[in-house]
Amino acid sequence: xxxxxxxxxxxxxxxxxxxxxxxxxxxxxxxxxxxxxxxxxxxxxxxxxxxxxxxxxxxxxxxxxxxxxxxxxxxxxxxxxxxxxxxxxxxxxxxxxxxxxxxxxxxxxxxxxxxxxxxxxxxxxxxxxxxxxxxxxxxxxxxxxxxxxxxxxxxxxxxxxxxxxxxxxxxxxxxxxxxxxxxxxxxxxxxxxxxxxxxxxxxxxxxxxxxxxxxxxxxxxxxxxxxxxxxxxx
Amino acid sequence: xxxxxxxxxxxxxxxxxxxxxxxxxxxxxxxxxxxxxxxxxxxxxxxxxxxxxxxxxxxxxxxxxxxxxxxxxxxxxxxxxxxxxxxxxxxxxxxxxxxxxxxxxxxxxxxxxxxxxxxxxxxxxxxxxxxxxxxxxxxxxxxxxxxxxxxxxxxxxxxxxxxxxxxxxxxxxxxxxxxxxxxxxxxxxxxxxxxxxxxxxxxxxxxxxxxxxxxxxxxxxxxxxxxxxxxxxxxxxxxxxx
Numbered sequence: 001x002x003x004x005x006x007x008x009x010x011x012x013x014x015x016x017x018x019x020x021x022x023x024x025x026x027x028x029x030x031x032x033x034x035x036x037x038x039x040x041x042x043x044x045x046x047x048x049x050x051x052x053x054x055x056x057x058x059x060x061x062x063x064x065x066x067x068x069x070x071x072x073x074x075x076x077x078x079x080x081x082x083x084x085x086x087x088x089x090x091x092x093x094x095x096x097x098x099x100x101x102x103x104x105x106x107x108x109x110x111x112x113x114x115x116x117x118x119x120x121x122x123x124x125x126x127x128x129x130x131x132x133x134x135x136x137x138x139x140x141x142x143x144x145x146x147x148x149x150x151x152x153x154x155x156x157x158x159x160x161x162x163x164x165x166x167x168x169x170x171x172x173x174x175x176x177x178x179x180x181x182x183x184x185x186x187x188x189x190x191x192x193x194x195x196x197x198x199x200x201x202x203x204x205x206x207x208x209x210x211x212x213x214x215x216x217x218x219x220x221x222x223x224x225x226x227x228x229x230x231x232x233x234x
Numbered sequence: 235x236x237x238x239x240x241x242x243x244x245x246x247x248x249x250x251x252x253x254x255x256x257x258x259x260x261x262x263x264x265x266x267x268x269x270x271x272x273x274x275x276x277x278x279x280x281x282x283x284x285x286x287x288x289x290x291x292x293x294x295x296x297x298x299x300x301x302x303x304x305x306x307x308x309x310x311x312x313x314x315x316x317x318x319x320x321x322x323x324x325x326x327x328x329x330x331x332x333x334x335x336x337x338x339x340x341x342x343x344x345x346x347x348x349x350x351x352x353x354x355x356x357x358x359x360x361x362x363x364x365x366x367x368x369x370x371x372x373x374x375x376x377x378x379x380x381x382x383x384x385x386x387x388x389x390x391x392x393x394x395x396x397x398x399x400x401x402x403x404x405x406x407x408x409x410x411x412x413x414x415x416x417x418x419x420x421x422x423x424x425x426x427x428x429x430x431x432x433x434x435x436x437x438x439x440x441x442x443x444x445x446x447x448x449x450x451x452x453x454x455x456x457x458x459x460x461x462x463x464x465x466x467x468x469x470x471x472x473x474x475x476x
Contacts, residue, residue: 148386152379156369166366166383169359170390173397180401212397223389227382230302 003087007095012102014072021068022103025061026110032057033111033118043120050121051183055175058104058111059142062171063164065103066146069096070154083232093147093228101143108135127185130206134182137213141174141220148224151231173216181209239445242438249434256424256431264424273337276330278424282432283327284353288391290320290436291360295388298381310377311475313384315443317363319436324357352398356391363387368473377475447474 015021036053037043045053073079082092112131116124145167153163184206260278267274297313300306331350336342344350366383370376457466 152366152383155375155379156366157371158365158369162362162366162369165362166359169355169362170386172355173394176397176401212400216393216397219389219393223386227302227385230378230382233378 001091001094003085003091004094004098007082007092008098011095011099015099015103021065022106025065025103025107028064029057029061029107029111030114030118032060033115037118044122045119046121046188047186048179048183050115050119050186051179051181053119054111054115054182055138055179057115058108058138059168059171059175061107061111062100062104062142062146063167065100065107066142066150066167067153067160067163069100069147069150074154079232089229089232090225092232093151093224096150097143097147097224100146101139104139104142105136108139121186122188123186127182130185131182133210134178134185134206134213137210137217138174138178140217141213142171144217144220144224145170145174148220148228148231151228174213177209177213177216181206181213184209239441239448242441242445245434245438245441249431249438252427252431252434256428259424259427264421265418270338273334276334276337278428279432280327280330280334281425282429283323283330284349285429286432286436287320287324287327288353288356289433290316290323291356291391292388294320294384295386295391298384298388301377301381302385307377307475310381311444311447312440313381314367314475315440315447317360317384317387318443319440321357321360321363323432323436324353324360328353328357348395348399348401352395355394355398356387359387359390364473368471371471373475 033053036057040049040053042049070079073082082089112128112135115121121127149163149167149170152166153159156162256278260275264275264278266272294313294317297309297316301309301313328350331353332342335344335347335350363380363383367376367380370379454466454469
């Protein structure tokens with residue numbers, strides 16, 4: 001645990017000093033929202049469409065962060081140093097996924113208001129509480145799988161290509177549960193022509209998707225924990 | 235013959251016999267389905283292909299796990315061949331499925347059928363297996379990383395099916411039922427014979443692939459011994475083990 005904390009602190013210090021990853025992810029996400037605006041030609045998104053745009057933008061930003069995760073270790077001999085040290089290798093997994101989780105969380109502090117501004121889903125404020133819970137869980141899935149995939153991809157020759165193509169299919173179950181769950185949070189009633197009201201209250205079944213997402217988190221965490229050691233062997 | 239590939243001849247003959255029997259049952263014994271007509275017979279090849287290829291992926295994962303546990307290269311070879319064959323089978327399966335979907339439901343692709351959708355996701359994932367292997371040069375590392383990928387992929391297969399099935403249940407009402415839970419006896423018999431035939435075909439082809447790879451390695455070693463190391467061209471970069 002102490003080792004994991006040390007690696008995490010190192011990563012966060014590096015990130016704070018260089019500002020390489022998180023700002024790029026944030027700019028990318030906001031640019032994606034704008035691109036979706038032009039692609040869809042809608043001033044306001046609601047329901048499943050809003051959730052889909054948000055989820056896909058986040059996933060792509062996560063892929064961006066995933067690509068950078070182990071690059072410093074690989075290029076500056078961090079792996080060798082870590083393998084020489086008499087420490088548990090799981091510490092690396094814990095630290096890296098915690099770092100990715102934090103990157104994503106910081107990114108969302110920017111992305112959630114930006115999405116409200118650009119996509120203006122009706123009832124966004126009321127859905128915010130549920131959205132945050134979903135975001136925390138989906139960050140966990142993105143972080144765990146991202147770390148695993150990144151550790152596989154970093155030793156390949158075409159790591160910027162291999163990472164995303166392996167990662168995206170693996171993230172699909174998380175994306176499905178996140179997109180449907182938040183879609184239900186952002187769902188609206190059509191009251192009259194051009195007039196919509198958000199659906200609130202106990203009757204939207206987003207909670208079930210929260211459960212599916214949480215189970216996927218647990219499953220991926222166990223799986224990654226089981227195989228991660230093999231990826232650090234020299 | 236290689237010590238890792240046994241019983242190839244009896245297996246080949248058994249496959250041939252079962253396949254011929256299965257196809258004969260399909261075309262001459264199984265009744266023509268009332269709603270879909272003759273084209274429904276593609277069911278007898280599509281569903282076995284799909285089932286066997288999914289089992290092949292899981293099998294590749296189990297072999298990968300064995301490689302990680304034992305470190306013996308033969309497990310890497312088995313894992314590679316299983317996933318390679320499963321990929322080929324699933325391409326066949328998805329093409330057959332698409333033809334069936336067009337004939338039965340009028341569309342080449344149906345998003346509301348969870349089995350089809352999750353199958354596609356699994357194929358997309360395993361399509362990256364070969365590029366992954368190819369982009370790692372060190373054979374030792376290639377084998378280890380491929381095994382990790384195989385284990386993750388193998389475990390992902392059932393889970394992915396559960397999530398996609400749930401999502402379809404929520405988004406669309408369930409219209410179709412692929413599972414032949416209520417197949418009449420003659421159709422069920424044909425289906426199981428075909429399933430067996432395709433499974434045997436998988437095993438046979440996998441063994442042939444392993445044998446071919448091992449023979450290639452052996453030929454190389456012999457050439458080296460006869461011609462000397464410098465006269466044999468070095469192996470190019472390859473996604474395959476050995």
